[in-house]
Amino acid sequence: TLQQLERSLQSLDNKSYNALKSIQGNYQTDLDNTLFIDYVQGDPFAAPSRIRFRIPLSSTDLTFTDMEEYHRLVAAKHFFSKEFTFEKDKKKNPVRGTGKSGMIFIDTPGQEVIERSAVAITEKYIEFRISCGIPANGRKISGKQAANLLCRIIPSIAEATLENYRRSNFQESLEVADNQVFIRKKMSENGLTAFVSNGSVLPRESGHSNRPLPEKEAVPFHSPKVWEYTFTLTNGRKITGMGIKRGVTLIVGGGYHGKSTLLKAIERGVYNHEKGDGREYVLADSSAVKIRAEDDRSIRNVNISPFINELPMQKKTDQFSSADASGSTSQAAGIMEALEMKSRVLLMDEDTSATNFMIRDARMQKLVKKEKEPITPFIDRIRDLYEQHGVSTILVLGGSGDYFDVADYVVMMDEYRPFDKTKEAKELVNSVETIREKENPITFPETLNRHFPKKIIENKLDRKGKIQARGLHQISIGKNSLPLHAVEQLISESQTEAIAMILKKIIKQNENASTEELIDGIYKSIEEEGLESVSPFAGQHPGNLALPRKFEIAAALNRIRD
Ligand code: ADP
Ligand code: MG
Incomplete structure (x- = not known):
């Protein structure tokens, strides 16, 4: 029981911090709630301890059937993780000490409502997954303070969350x-x-x-x-x-x-x-992918020939690899990789595009002959993408009217208001003639059909096999870093954390699978066993995870260097 924990902590007062490991376990409160101490940090400065606090749904006014549908459950979990933080911030936390002493943290989401592991809700209970710093004085246990934190403060925040939560906000979410x-x-x-x-x-x-x-x-x-x-x-x-x-x-x-x-x-x-x-x-559309130029990225074995052909030195582009891609090759690879994952909508902005990838006007066509230009600009492929593959494009481009020819709809932003300029644009196609020639290249390949070489992950691992998220935009694999700064639809560090865990799972999968098959396999297990199934600690505090889309997982796999 919680009283036993309190007594143990008091008896550990002033002992060496290591001794705290003995408190791992679960403890019942008077109100029939449960505190799970899953992991105790190694010292006061190390990564915080991981605990869970579980409250039976029967002792709350929540009705599970109100939240049973997936989207409602996700929204409810999102709501309660924010509400926990709200309740925590209301109270003064008197616990102090060295290192992370007294810290209380729950993975509080941003404004995006996505599946997360911070709160679990089942038919039986609601559970908060909390990180905390068990108090120390120097490197000695502060027994009284620890008892106060674990046996009073944290339980009371969790209990107050369920008592005080803002009912109308909850219904609204x-x-x-x-x-x-x-x-x-x-x-x-x-x-x-x-x-x-x-x-x-x-x-x-x-x-x-x-x-x-x-x-x-x-x-x-x-x-x-x-x-x-x-x-x-x-x-x-x-x-x-x-x-x-x-x-x-x-x-x-x-x-x-x-x-x-x-x-x-x-x-x-x-x-x-x-x-x-x-x-x-x-x-x-949930499969929409932002495509951008990303020079310096690595590209592995992507057929970019619909866009780029006959590179200098006869470099092949139907299985193109590069350790240091250019703006245009990276943008072409991004499109092909999005198609590989079955995206139905591409999003592009002139601000983050390579100009030579987007346009090639009539004069330039005359000066630099097609034989000398490896790039078929996007303007000559954008309709093929739609007509042959059913892939739509939404494109921001203020600098070239050549695109009027290929657009179905033209939106003009004027002082932050959109206007329909389709008709005018189409009239201009007839009245202001361009002598630009359509460049007519090969048809689009059906799929990339690549196998994912798991070795490139395995080869980077050191003895400990560590793959770790480092903030939103980076994952480290052994000593190598995998940069994700240009993956613009990755929006939460907890998604990056999940991707790091997914990479570990992927090494254990079938040798000869494609990127898509590997990711589909992961998704299937998430659907069946929950997001936590990607964590090595599933069943306990699984870490702070948020569900990434398959496109962002693929983006990570596609950027791993050989
Ligand atoms: P563009 O891409 O057309 O050059 P941006 O979208 O970058 O323009 O917007 C320019 C600036 O105007 C930004 O600082 C942006 O925050 C601001 N802005 C955009 N939309 C609105 C809006 N609806 N109301 C007020 N400010 C806006
Ligand atoms: Mg802009």
Whole structure:
């Protein structure tokens, strides 16, 4: 029981920190809650201890059937991990000491509502997965303080969370989740790749903050009439916004008129956002992938020949590898890798694209003959992608009217408001002639059909076999680092953490599988056994994990150097 733990901790007072390992185990409270001490840190400065606090659902006013549907469960877990932090911050924590003494942490999500391991909810209980610093004085155990932290403070935060949680916010977050699922269904019925509701606030507070720009500074989104869709939600409420249809959509407009901000919102719309984000009803096809130039990245065995052919020195491009790719080759590889994972929508922004990959105008075609130019620009492939593969593109490009020829829809951003300029753009195609020639290359290959060489991971491991996430944008494999800074739809460190664990699982899978098969295998086990199944500590505090999309897992695999 918790009293026994309290006595043990008091008797450990002033003993060497090692002795704390003896408290690992589970402890019952008077209220029938359970404290699990899964892992005790090695010393006060080391990675914190991992504990769980479990409360039976029967002693709360929660009803499991209200949260049973997957999207509701994800929303409920998201809500309660934030609510725990909210409750924690209300109270003063008197516990002090050396190192991490007294620290209490739960993996609090950002505004994206995605599957996470920080809170578990089952038919029987709700459980918080907490990291904490068990108090020390120098390197000696502070027994009294430790007892206070583990036996009083943490239980009382968890219990207070379930007592005080803001009921109406909770109901609202479940409803928002319902609405998002509903709109996504309507989007696919209507052939939409993206939906941006009227009134959405797209701009962020700053380049370093994901919070919305304050209401009085932001111009709320408003759809042009022609692209307006109105959906009647299950509660009778109507929601209206701009639908972007499948096909090729061009976003044009003057510099600083909000083009990239719109695309960024769509890019993030692969995830659902919580109320208050400003983009809770900005939704995109969940397979949409942001494609960008990323020079210096490594590329392994990708057929980029639809875009790049006949490189100098007769370097082959149907199985292209590079330790140090250029802007254009990296962008081409990004597209082929997205197709390999069955993306249905590509998102591109001029700000992060290689110019020579995007355009090649009439004069340049005359000066540099096709035989001397390995690149077939994207403008000559964008329709093939759609017509041969059903892959839509949403493209921000303010600098070239050549794209009017190939676009199905032209959106112009003007002072942060979108306008339909399709008709005018198409008229210009006829009235302002370009003498640009369409470059007509080989047809697109069906798939990449590559095997993933697991050896490239194994060879990098040291004796301990460590693969570790280091913040949002990096994973270390042994002593090697795998940079993910250009993987723009990776949004949480906990996703990176999960990817690191997934890499470990992948080495154990079938030798001859393709990247897609490997990732599908991982997803299948996540579906059956939960996100925690990727953790070596499944069944206990599994670490701080969030579910990555398969595209971001692939992005990591594809960037591992030989
Ligand atoms: P572009 O890509 O067209 O050059 P950006 O999307 O980068 O323009 O936007 C330029 C600036 O305007 C950014 O600082 C952005 O935060 C701000 N901004 C974008 N959309 C809005 C909006 N709806 N209301 C207020 N400010 C906005
Ligand atoms: Mg821009």
